[in-house]
Amino acid sequence: MKKTLLTILVLLLLPIQVFAVTTWSKPTFIHGGGLSQEQVEQTSLLLGIQSEDDVLISPVVGKDLENYIGGNPTATEDMISSALVTKKEKDSGLSVEIKTPENITLVTKEQYEGAAITAGVGDVTIFIASPFAVTGESALAGVYKAFELNGEDLSRGAMQLAQEELGVLAGITEESKNKEDFDGAKLAQAMVEIKEEIIAAIEKEGSITREEIQKIIEDSLKKLNLINIVSTVNIDKLVNYFVQFSNTEGLDFTQMKKQLEGLGKELAPKIKDLLKEAESSGFLDKVLKFFEELFQKLSTLLD
Template sequence: MNKFKKISITLIASVSLLGAIVSVAPAITQAATGDIDTTVTDEKWGKPTFVYGGGLSDNQIKETEKLLGIDNPENVASVAVTGSDLVNYLKEGSGNTANMISSVLVQKEDSGKGVKVTIETPENITQITQDQYANAAITAGVNDAEIVVASVRKVTGESALTGIYKAFDVNGEDLDQNRMEVAQNELETTNEIAQENADKSGFDSAKFDQAIIEIKQELADLKEKQGELATKEDIERIINDALKNNQLENVVTQDQINQLMALFEKYQQTSAIDSAQVKEQLLKLSDSVQSKFGDALQEAKDSGMLEKVGNFFSQIWDAIVGLFN
């Protein structure tokens, strides 16, 4: 066999082996898919609830169903979310239904499951993260739910939270008005801070989400121990401690801390501060969020995958050079 045939065989084998390595490596950057099965009827609400943006055309609604993995539309309860819902739940906005594009599929789960959010179209939900949705939804009173979000075109994604409220409303589960308004404030504030810091070295959106969870937990613990709400000084200390715990103290600015102080001053005035249900849901969410710490590159380094791939290509090169010696 001549040297060129040997090189070709070596390269083909190398590519095949690389494919095998990649196939067993963790899917670090791939978004998880939702676990709502629409081929059967759910027992909690009777059916999962599909809340589609009122600004969608009939064809876009069908496209959204596919994006959300709705295999059988007859097995879901479908309802539109409109601008009037935005005004009704949040007492804000112009009531413009045309702007309601992002949609959700919501399934009520067994007690203790927690709130899980999956974004099926991360390329079109341009700002809000899965855990920002979950964190805000818990503030509003959402519990034990599987939520899948999708959009047929690029949107910020903020209106999807209203769709979640609509799903609970049409299934007879009333959410507290004040908590819904604070949850929307939370979503807007945390998203704004995350966007402002997205390109900064040392910023990790998962760690920021975890910091928000810890602030809520510490405020609840302080209220339980002292029997009274935190002072402004307490809130600032708790925020700074949570940022430090998550290595964000040198990233988040004082102006942004002031924004968080204003948010959590309102948060602790709601019934969420005393809710055992909120405490349980936050613990579940925290477990999920902490599993996402670190970016894909760091995860690859930590797993040793980059070193393995580097050694692999080094061995390929040595083999090729050896053919010419």
């Protein structure tokens, strides 16, 4: 009798367990914990959410980020940028759209994609928004939480790297955004190329030296006309970051290479136009300089 009752109890519990582990049943809206309720509602509209019933909703707070990446605690009131994460079919890749580009001041769409790839995020569409101007660095924490809520674990080391990556890129953007030849897309392309070359070196040789990493970084920045824009201090930060990248265990290079290839293809037309524009501008500068020098010589002769 006891065995029969136990069997019935187990059978009754089984369906509950099956439904409990269902993941990504809805798009997941993770809003910055620093937003008021009114701002949360405003952000949901900015992200295109028609009804709260259509999404899984949760805030991301400072303690969450501390759990994901460690380090110094982040104040919840500083976490503003928010994310809507929707799962896609396997091997469908990663896409990011910033719904309020005027309010995300230091991180571009492509830089979000690159950092998300580093974190091991894949097969999702990510919409990012903020109701007012912020750097945008905390939005990725919302993506980590969306994965956690839906039962998918991301490597802590990979999340730490991704957050560090966003911080380094935000610093470069802040320093360089007013310089004539700077563009966030070129910086994102440099990151793609650097990662691809470092991964190739590690897969071939088993490791890579700091000096080799520095050469790869400088060569890529030269190729994209960024070497005289990114300061020596920030180049050192890139070197330190990529040394950390090369030494982090558990990164899925196979998945990362596939996604980096996709991001590179997405960036290619924009980079081609930017380099062509820079080349044309350089030619025009040479023509103007020629005539300027010519007029100076003529003026000297006339005097």
